[in-house]
Amino acid sequence: MHSLQSLRCLAPAAVRALIRSNRINVRNTSGMAEGFNQANVVIVHKSLAEDFEKFCHANSGPLPLLYRSAPGEWKSPPLSNDSDIRTDCLQYRKYENGEFTESLSNLERYSEQLEDMVTFYLGCSFSFESAVQKMGVPVRNVEQKCNVSMYKTAVPCFSIASFQCPLVVTMRPVPEDKLDAAVKATHPMRKYHGAPVHIGCPGLLGIKNLSAPDFGDPVQPLPGDIPVFWACGVTGIEAVISCRSQLAFTHSPGCMFITDNKNKDAPAQDVETTQLVHCISTNPLHYSIASSQAVEKIRYLEAVVGEDPGDRGIKHLFVQDELLKACLSLSHSKSILITTGFPTHFNHNPPEETDGPPGAIAMAAMLQALGKEVAIVTDKRAIEMNQSIIENAVEEGVLRTPVPLLFYQHEIEDSALRFLCDNGNPELPRFDHLVAIERTGMAADGNYYNARKMNIKHLVDPIDELFLTAKTIPGVTTTGIGDGGNELGMGKVKDAVKKHIVGGEVIACDVAADFAITAGVSNWGGYAIACGLYILNICEIHERYLRKAVGFPNLSQEKVWSASLPSVSKEEKMLTILVRHGIRSGMTGNLGMEVDGLPFYNAHSSVIQKLLEITSEPAPCSP
Known part of the structure; x- marks a missing residue:
């Protein structure tokens, strides 16, 4: 009998000959014929072949089709x-x-049926294991000289005819500092x-249980x-089970067919060092990935x-x-709550x-286009005004559909958790x-201050409590956008x-968000998030x-996403709506086309145009 070490160095034909003669006592083919590709095997009746091939093409991640045989x-x-x-x-199974x-x-005894x-x-x-090892992973x-771990997930595959099943995945533990290398390999x-x-x-x-x-x-x-x-290709086994055909065969998980084809798709060991993997949550632990081009463009947005x-x-x-991290996290989110005000x-009413508000609406528009649920929470005293602003935004084409409007007030001890x-x-x-x-944030003394150190607590509902409580709820992440440090989330x-x-x-x-985005004007941060989400979803x-x-x-939705970008x-329409409602520039109090003392034209408009140029730029950019 041959050891795994000796099987690693043998040619594929030699390994297959040993398997054929039952002269191998290893329980799986991981590591055998190193550098040569291996294959999962699914054998179904010819009447199911067309549908199964379509199922493979519809789920090419778990089921990349290498070859379909003729009957027999x-x-x-x-x-x-x-x-x-x-x-x-x-x-086999x-x-x-x-x-x-x-x-x-x-x-062999089923040759007639075959x-x-x-x-x-x-x-x-198994085909990529030598490639990741060459990258130092x-x-x-x-x-550990064992088979790889394989798990059924709650992720449904795209169904074709009678083939419908969950995705199966393999799991390999990877040191955190090698995550990028594993992705690049x-x-x-x-x-x-x-x-x-x-x-x-x-x-x-x-x-539920990795063990x-x-x-x-x-x-x-x-x-x-x-x-x-x-x-994982074991998804094919689950597909066979789902179709309930009279007779089918598969490989046994981990017991692959070893091909004569060398792996030619592995990257060079000196592959670029740009980071692709980013941690977006620690509770629960969750990483996301994006291309180096997408990452660099979002960094350019951040610089602008x-x-x-x-x-x-x-x-x-x-x-x-x-x-970048806020955009990645939002891209994975399904339901988002935005607050502003x-x-x-x-002294004004x-x-x-x-x-x-313009930045909040810009984010909401893109999130809606991406199919996510979005709501806005603000002060109870301002509900009617904000409802009118949202209605006007829909009428003017700034928003495609209204955003639900909520308010929060502390009534009982666990009000925030119940909300x-x-x-x-x-x-x-x-x-x-x-x-x-640009939501007023609670200071260390429990009060709320504007930039002139005036306490405006009497005008503010305690929406900070939602952000504080969110830290105790696994899977809920927070982002704060500000331009002066007194905004909610900037406690970070x-x-x-x-x-x-x-x-x-x-x-x-004093209240920290998981991600704190600093912008010259907070609206710009909202515009950048909308642009960043677009960049990620076309990545x-x-x-x-x-x-x-x-x-x-x-990507069939790309036109809808593009139409939802700020412009x-x-x-201009959004700011006109706000002025019509008597809302003033923050620094000067002027009632006009101005935000934070800067005129809309040639100041804010040029920033918006720059963000759009970066977003639509096909090549990576640098600040």
């Missing part, structure tokens, strides 16, 4: 010269009417599942390892909106990639300023992301506010990660 064809000419599918897998009935060492059956060879993740299942290998479909908490895929895989062996992570999940036209010292509040002009979650149950949050844009940078902003020791907001790498590599790319025309 034992060989696979594009994959090997001397193979026989009846004998060359380490172990037999299914009758969707039920697993038997494990088999070969299929004359009317078609074999599908599908890419396998350890493969724990190889190190596997992304080009589309024939073998490509880049990961999820990084982080298994519960987000519906996997109890549905197929394969439990693989033990080392300290510092992060669970990384790739789409971070300019300080009033020289107020806000550059000292800047934290790199807060815009800064009643700085307490209404006391609100023109900074905040954010169904029946106050933290396992049933109504929103998974909260965004505050309060030390810098106290040091660098005039009056900061008094006005600094092929990020879009594939969002849908877990099942179904088809959603000079739409923002």
Whole structure:
């Protein structure tokens, strides 16, 4: 009998010969014939072949089709010269009417039935293990001499006819500092599942217990390892079960067909070092990915909106990639709550300023276009005015559909929890992301201050409580957008506010958001988020990660998304609506086409135009 180490160095034909003669005592083919591709196998009756091929194309992440045989064809000419599918897998499974009935060492006794059956060879993740190892990424299942862990998920595949099943994934623990390398190594290998479909908490895929895989062996992570999940060809087995055909065969999970084809899709070891993987949540742990081009464009957006036209010292509040992480998190979110409203002009009615609402509406418009649920929460005293503003925004074409408007007030001890979650149950949050844009934030003494250190608490409902409570609810993330440090969420940078902003020791907001976006004018931060979401959702790498590599790319919606971007025309209309409602510029109190003392034309309009140019730029940009 041969050891795994000796099998690693053998040619594929030699390994297949050993398998055929039953001279291997290893339980899976991981690591065998290193550098050569392996394949999952599904064998179905010829009457189901067309539908199964369509199912593979509709779910190419888990089921990348390498070859479809003719009925009764034992060989696979594009994959090997001397193979026989009846004998060359380490172990097979037999299914009758969707039920697993038997494990088999070969299929020779079913040769007659196989004359009317078609074999599908599908890419396998064992094919990329040597590629990730060359990039310095350890493969724990190889190190531990066990099969890879495989799990059924709660993610549905795209159904075709009688083939409908959940996505199956493999999991490999990867050290956190090797996550980028794992993505870069596997992304080009589309024939073998490509880049990961999820990084982080298994519960987000519906996997309850990593130590109890549905197929394969439990693989033990080392300290510092992060669970990384790739789409898996065992999804084909679940598809066979779902169609309940009279007779079908598959490989046994981990017991692949070894091809004669060398892996030519692996990247060079000196691949660019641009970071692709970003942590967007620690509770639960969740990472997202995007292309280097998308990342650089969003960083350029961040640099543009971070300019300080009033020289107020806000550059000292800047934290790199807060815009990127907020956009990634929002891209994964399903239901978003936005809050705005800064009643700085307490001697006027209404006391609100023109900074905040336009940025909030711009974000809401893009989020709606992406199919997400969006609501806005503001002060009870301002509900009627904001309702009218939203209605006008729809009439003027700034918004496609109205945004639900809510208010929050503290009534009982757990008011915030009851507001954010169904029946106050933290396992049933109504929103998974909260965004505050130019929303007055509570200072350390419990009061709310404008930039002139005037206490405006009497005009403010305690929406801060929602952000504080959100930190106790797993899966709920928060973003704050501000331009002075006294806005909700900017507590994340309060030390810098106290040091660098005039009056900061008094006005600094004490409530931190997970992501704090600093902008020269807060509206610009809202525009940048809308643009960043668009960039991410047309990014092929990020879009594939969002849908877990099942179904088809959603780029048919790109025109709708593009039409939902902020524009000079739409923002001009939005500001006109606000002025019509008596809302004034924040710094000067002027009632006109002005925000924070800057004229709309040639100031705000030029920033909006610059953001749109970056967003539509086909090549990566640099500040």
